[in-house]
Amino acid sequence: MAATEIQRKPVAQPERRQPDPNAVIEFRGVSKTYESGDVGLENATFSIARGEFVFIVGQTGSGKSTIMRLLLKEHETTGGRIVVAGRDLSEIEDKKVPYYRRNLGVVFQDFKLLPNRTVHDNVAYALQVTGRSRKEIRAKVPDILRLTGLATKLHNYPDQLSGGEQQRVSVARAFVNHPPLLLADEPTGNLDPETSIGIMQLLYRINRTGTTVLVATHDSHMVDRMRRRVIELERGRIVRDEADAMYGRRGGGRDLSTSEFGALMRGEPAPEPQRMPKDPFDEVDEAWR
Amino acid sequence: MKPGFFVKEALRSIRRNPIPSFAAMASMLVTLLVLGVFIPMVQATTGAANTVRGRVLLDVYMQRDATSSDIARVRARIDNNTPHVKKVEYVSKGQAYKQESARNPEAYKLLGSNPLPDTFRVTPDDPDNIGAILNSLAPRNTAGHRQLADQSIERVRNEKDQTDKILTVTKLVKWAMVILTSLLVLASVLLVSNTIRLSLFSRRREVEVMKLVGATDWFIRWPFMIEGVALGAIGGVMAVLLLAVGKVALIDPLSNDFALIAAPKTMPFFALAALLLGASVAVSAAGSGLSLRRFLRV
Ligand SMILES: Nc1ncnc2c1ncn2[C@@H]1O[C@H](COP(=O)(O)OP(=O)(O)OP(=O)(O)O)[C@@H](O)[C@H]1O
Numbered sequence: 001m002a003a004t005e006i007q008r009k010p011v012a013q014p015e016r017r018q019p020d021p022n023a024v025i026e027f028r029g030v031s032k033t034y035e036s037g038d039v040g041l042e043n044a045t046f047s048i049a050r051g052e053f054v055f056i057v058g059q060t061g062s063g064k065s066t067i068m069r070l071l072l073k074e075h076e077t078t079g080g081r082i083v084v085a086g087r088d089l090s091e092i093e094d095k096k097v098p099y100y101r102r103n104l105g106v107v108f109q110d111f112k113l114l115p116n117r118t119v120h121d122n123v124a125y126a127l128q129v130t131g132r133s134r135k136e137i138r139a140k141v142p143d144i145l146r147l148t149g150l151a152t153k154l155h156n157y158p159d160q161l162s163g164g165e166q167q168r169v170s171v172a173r174a175f176v177n178h179p180p181l182l183l184a185d186e187p188t189g190n191l192d193p194e195t196s197i198g199i200m201q202l203l204y205r206i207n208r209t210g211t212t213v214l215v216a217t218h219d220s221h222m223v224d225r226m227r228r229r230v231i232e233l234e235r236g237r238i239v240r241d242e243a244d245a246m247y248g249r250r251g252g253g254r255d256l257s258t259s260e261f262g263a264l265m266r267g268e269p270a271p272e273p274q275r276m277p278k279d280p281f282d283e284v285d286e287a288w289r
Numbered sequence: 290m291k292p293g294f295f296v297k298e299a300l301r302s303i304r305r306n307p308i309p310s311f312a313a314m315a316s317m318l319v320t321l322l323v324l325g326v327f328i329p330m331v332q333a334t335t336g337a338a339n340t341v342r343g344r345v346l347l348d349v350y351m352q353r354d355a356t357s358s359d360i361a362r363v364r365a366r367i368d369n370n371t372p373h374v375k376k377v378e379y380v381s382k383g384q385a386y387k388q389e390s391a392r393n394p395e396a397y398k399l400l401g402s403n404p405l406p407d408t409f410r411v412t413p414d415d416p417d418n419i420g421a422i423l424n425s426l427a428p429r430n431t432a433g434h435r436q437l438a439d440q441s442i443e444r445v446r447n448e449k450d451q452t453d454k455i456l457t458v459t460k461l462v463k464w465a466m467v468i469l470t471s472l473l474v475l476a477s478v479l480l481v482s483n484t485i486r487l488s489l490f491s492r493r494r495e496v497e498v499m500k501l502v503g504a505t506d507w508f509i510r511w512p513f514m515i516e517g518v519a520l521g522a523i524g525g526v527m528a529v530l531l532l533a534v535g536k537v538a539l540i541d542p543l544s545n546d547f548a549l550i551a552a553p554k555t556m557p558f559f560a561l562a563a564l565l566l567g568a569s570v571a572v573s574a575a576g577s578g579l580s581l582r583r584f585l586r587v
């Protein structure tokens with residue numbers, strides 16, 4: 001796909017018959033009406049390809065979290081179909097839901113860390129839950145904590161960490177299983193701008209390892225700077241779905257190093273064009289697969 | 290799966306909720322202590338009652354002047370015309386005198402002559418049927434008075450009234466035990482259930498996170514289940530220990546002095562201990578299960 005092509009999709013696309021073979025996530029005419037009668041999502045159609053970094057934006061109550069909850073299979077759709085990695089979510093039995101969720105990493109605005117466990121144990125938890133061996137846990141947890149810049153905070157409890165550090169822990173927990181898909185619902189909602197950039201850098205690096213990343217946010221400032229695909233919602237409807245002209249989908253333009261990315265986010269002039277510094281995240285893939 | 294992990298999680302939770310955990314444990318302890326005292330008691334009284342019931346006889350006393358043909362006639366009547374007879378034993382005057390004077394020689398020496406009649410000892414096939422035999426040998430007439438079926442019979446005597454009293458007492462004890470135990474078991478189930486509910490409540494964030502990172506239902510339930518069962522089992526072990534101490538300190542020395550306590554058959558102590566431990570596990574599992582079903586929507 002040409003990087004210069006601007007993608008514009010009509011607000012309500014008719015349901016496509018053929019599944020897109022490249023899509024990790026496909027929403028086809030998905031609606032969600034809550035039992036209270038509130039409309040969470042209305043006839044939403046979009047597809048997200050493997051390796052994409054996508055923002056979901058919109059005012060409060062526009063349905064961003066609804067999309068996340070539907071993807072997590074916390075709620076069922078009331079119309080349409082959601083296909084994740086070729087699997088129709090409505091066909092996953094209740095008993096199989098935990099196994100499905102192990103393919104997703106999730107980051108929340110309120111971190112959702114366990115208060116009486118150390119940083120290390122919080123991250124190890126995601127591995128214990130899936131029945132990983134102690135050996136595997138000993139190998140992976142310090143690794144991911146080093147990559148997320150928490151190597152010195154291993155034995156701290158969440159209340160001994162700053163907000164940014166706590167969110168790093170939750171990103172580490174989401175990523176420690178190396179899921180193909182990472183969902184982040186307002187991951188920077190409680191953080192100051194500089195800390196937010198750190199978290200976005202982290203998500204960016206994770207995305208570069210091949211993980212598809214979906215971020216819901218109302219930080220339009222950051223979205224504008226990051227120049228990734230944006231899906232905008234308004235009262236449950238998709239009103240905009242476009243990839244940025246300059247950088248295109250999947251970072252189709254030039255790949256940014258983490259520091260260039262940070263500079264871009266801060267609105268500073270980009271540092272000297274240089275050979276991309278080595279980012280330890282880039283090796284994660286080979287090491288863990 | 291990961292028993293070590295589950296047990297660690299369970300212990301962590303007990304430490305975090307010490308007061309409800311203690312209440313559940315104490316209630317289990319009391320329940321099992323009561324059970325541990327009542328079960329042998331009911332067994333003993335039932336055993337005693339059965340012994341009495343087993344001894345229930347109907348004595349048919351002949352007239353003092355009964356002839357041998359009278360005796361043969363009455364025997365034939367008992368053998369052939371009386372329902373529910375299991376056994377008939379004939380004790381002649383002479384035999385009765387020998388037996389009784391052997392038991393109480395002084396009194397019988399004083400008496401001089403033999404005051405005892407010839408007697409048939411009739412054993413019913415079932416203690417409850419003793420009335421039927423009585424009705425056959427001494428039927429009621431229209432006025433409601435008993436009339437002897439044979440004029441050579443002097444008297445028919447039974448101990449049914451006494452047996453009835455013993456049986457009533459046994460039944461009372463049994464029912465008291467059933468009701469008390471039910472109440473205590475109910476209280477224990479509820480207290481364990483409450484402890485687990487509190488534990489669930491204090492760990493609801495954890496449960497939420499577990500679900501989000503893909504824990505299966507049973508992975509989430511096991512620590513709570515183990516927590517409840519551990520509380521019950523600790524209560525159970527303490528109850529068994531206390532009962533053992535009580536048995537060694539109180540019952541055993543008594544039973545050496547008193548034939549009465551040793552006499553009735555009760556189950557061996559290790560069987561009782563196993564039963565109580567089993568009950569503690571079952572009751573606490575039921576309590577945990579109750580809360581998990583109601584409050585853990587996984
Ligand atoms: N569990 C629920 N029960 C009933 N209605 C709900 C529920 N969750 C969300 N809604 C409704 O669905 C709509 C979309 O909510 P949603 O949480 O998806 O918004 P959002 O875009 O995430 O908002 P925010 O930016 O504030 O997080 C809202 O009108 C909301 O009231």
Ligand SMILES: [Mg+2]
Nearest residue numbers: 064065066185
């Ligand atoms: Mg939301």
